[in-house]
Amino acid sequence: MNFKKGNNFYLIILLILCFCEHLQSQKVADSLKNVSYDYMWERYYADTTRAAKIIYTDAIIARTKKEGDTATLMGGYELRSYLYRKNNRDKYLSYLDSIIKLGELKPINGYPEDKLLERGVDFYLNNDLKNALLDFIKIEDFGKNNTNLIRRNYNHLGLVKYELGDKFGALESYFKSLDMLKRESNSSQKSYLILYFNISNIYNETGKLDSAQYYINEGIRISQELNDTLYYNHFIANKGINLFYKEDYERANEILKKCLDSVQSEEVKAHINYYLGTINKKIGKFEQSLKHYLIVDSIISKINVLNPFYRKTYIELINHYKSKKELKSQFYYLNKLINMDSINHENEVFLNRNLYTDYEIPKLKAERNQIIFNIKQKDRKKMIWIIVLLVGSILILSGFIYQYYKRKSYQTRFLTLYNNQENDQKKEVPTNIKKPSYQLDISEEIIVHILEGLQKFEKNHDYLRAELTLPNLAKQLQTNSKYLSKVISAKKGKNFVQYINNLRVNYAIKKLKNNLSFRKYTLVAIANEIGFKKSESFTNAFKKETGITPFYFIKELQKKHPNS
Known part of the structure; x- marks a missing residue:
């Protein structure tokens, strides 16, 4: 009983403190009614407390709504969105949505294109590729005069198209960005590295190996000039992949193994491990091959990547465990593949481009159901085999009977023709x-x-x-x-x-x-x-x-x- 009374006491104290804080906030807000926007902007960046930043943005938003100042209102929403970018994605996106809607009605000061790019990047990083693509496409309607933003947007378009499986569309976007970069007077050499890496990657995967080698060599040259070890190692990895496609497995294996310890990007590591797995499979080292494929799965699961390129890894894992008759492992990776294909199917990529050959979504689901059936119904296995053999025997016997009567009928007709004078x-x-x-x-x-x-x-x-x-x-x-x-x-x-x-x-x-x-x-x-x-x-x-x-x-x- 005393415990409950103690709780009530602390609750009352908490309510009093909250009320006092509200009064203090209201007092601060009232004091901001007559100050300039520049002052509130300055105080927003100067004050380190979240509560103060909320007060300043509330004041900006309330006053701009009252005064009909759309440009400043979008600025207020932008400041507010920063508060939720890392810890509350829903609120963060809701403020971006508000800015974009206002900007579409009245484009001004880089709105809405800047925020379309920001929201598109967020969608991309969270694997919402369809909405990311829509935002990046919209940017071209609003940001025509902002060539730097349009160039960066082509980069992002290329990334999304590549993730969606449209490699040639991605390549087209990358080259548009490259053309614009060459026309910029103060262009950064680092920007060339990003483009050359992405272009060489696609050329490798589409079999344009000489073109890939050209951009790999250029990337190595520039990264050495800039002393950029990060991209230098990435381009060396792409060189190993290029050798893989040229079927020089020994050199490819040597280069890619060295790159594993030096590259920092998790997705590049996943790429390298996929190729090492495939090389080892081709040279008959199946245990090593399995090890690399499992690392690929571990990495892409951790960073939540759904690029269709990696579905080949799951096919290899499924086939491996299928050959070993390890149903639970086969079932586990089959579920992962179904999840990957289902999400990509929602993005209207795989089915529209007929990329599924061995593992269409319906086939995968049917195979998964069969595995569940095998796990749960092992006692009925003999009966199923008996039924299968019986049905098969009946079909074979029926086929023999049909062929016998067909041959007899043909023979009779032949003799009739032969003897018919x-x-x-x-x-x-x-x-x-x-x-x-x-x-x-x-x-x-x-x-x-x-x-x-x-x-x-x-x-x-x-x-x-x-x-x-x-x-x-x-x-x-x-x-x-x-x-x-x-x-x-x-x-x-x-x-x-x-x-x-x-x-x-x-x-x-x-x-x-x-x-x-x-x-x-x-x-x-x-x-x-x-x-x-x-x-x-x-x-x-x-x-x-x-x-x-x-x-x-x-x-x-x-x-x-x-x-x-």
Whole structure:
């Protein structure tokens, strides 16, 4: 009971202190009503306490809202945003949002482009690549007169595009920045190092190895002139990567191993370890390879990088543990890969560019579900195998049965063709028709004329002409296409194409049976010989007429006459 009373006492004291502080703050705020903005700006930077800085920014924001001073209001929001940049990202972004909205309505004094760049960098560092890209693109609409900012923005655009997998788009942005840098009178050599490193990196990864080597050499030269060991080591690492792509694995391995201890960037270390892992895999040192891939995973997990370049590391780890049948490790890295691909998928990169080959997101999820199933359902494994074997056996047996009856059916059709002497006899075209002439709306004299013409047409094998069409046959028979089509349909029970294909196929059958040389032709040559322009058309027509393919027919003929 006394404890509760003690608590109440301290609570009352705390409330009194807070109230006093509020009164003091209000007193300070009231005292700032008539002072200049310059004074408050000066006091903001001079006073080291957070509470005082809040009071000054509150006063600036309140007065500028009342007076409608948009430019100074944006300045007040900017000062306030600094207070939350390191410890409260949501508030920090909310003040940047306010500045950008005001600046878009009334661009002034570098607003909103400066803050678009600042917010875009924050999005980039927090892997919100889609929003980062939107901010960097917007800058071009507002900062056209600020060439230095536009140049720096191209650098950031390149970084985001590279992270999104658009390497050629990134390269384009880097070269725009490089062109602007060359036109600056007081350009920094350090700016060249940043660009040359990024450009050489992309050229390495896209196979432009000579171009990569040029920018690597330039980077090494400038970094030596500036005595910049940081970038010097980065360029040496890129030199090793360049040798890797040239398949000089021994030198690449030697250079990259030396670079590991000298580079400072964690992401560059991740890159180096990936290449060392791949080199060791190629030369058969699989344990060393695994060690480097695990280091890559450790680094990118620590710095929260989702660059699609690193998904190859997870594929290697998944495949390694899959081969070792270590399901839990396989499942662990499969989840990491799914997470990486899912985030990139939300950024509309991977699916739009068809970069997924071995591990599309749905496939990954299906494989993950299968692993979960295997872990939880080991007791049912034998039953699953029995079912699989049973279904497989049924499918195989069904396939054998189907093939047996198919071969039997083909054999029967072949024998029918082979023994059918009608194909070897001359077929006369009778002059009587199935329909009376008055039903065809054609005079009997014309019908007889057409039939006699068809008889001569068949006798002379004119149907073997590849250029044969209904109109030119009608012209040959001195009639018109309409009459000819009606007579063929009534007499043969076929349309014109079916009638010609039937004549050609029967001719081919007869010639294949009786002519050894013709039997040795290719299907293309046979098709051309009997009037078909394509072997596929001949095969389709032959199968439609006979139920078997010409290839099968010829093969069976050769069995019947092996020595002929």
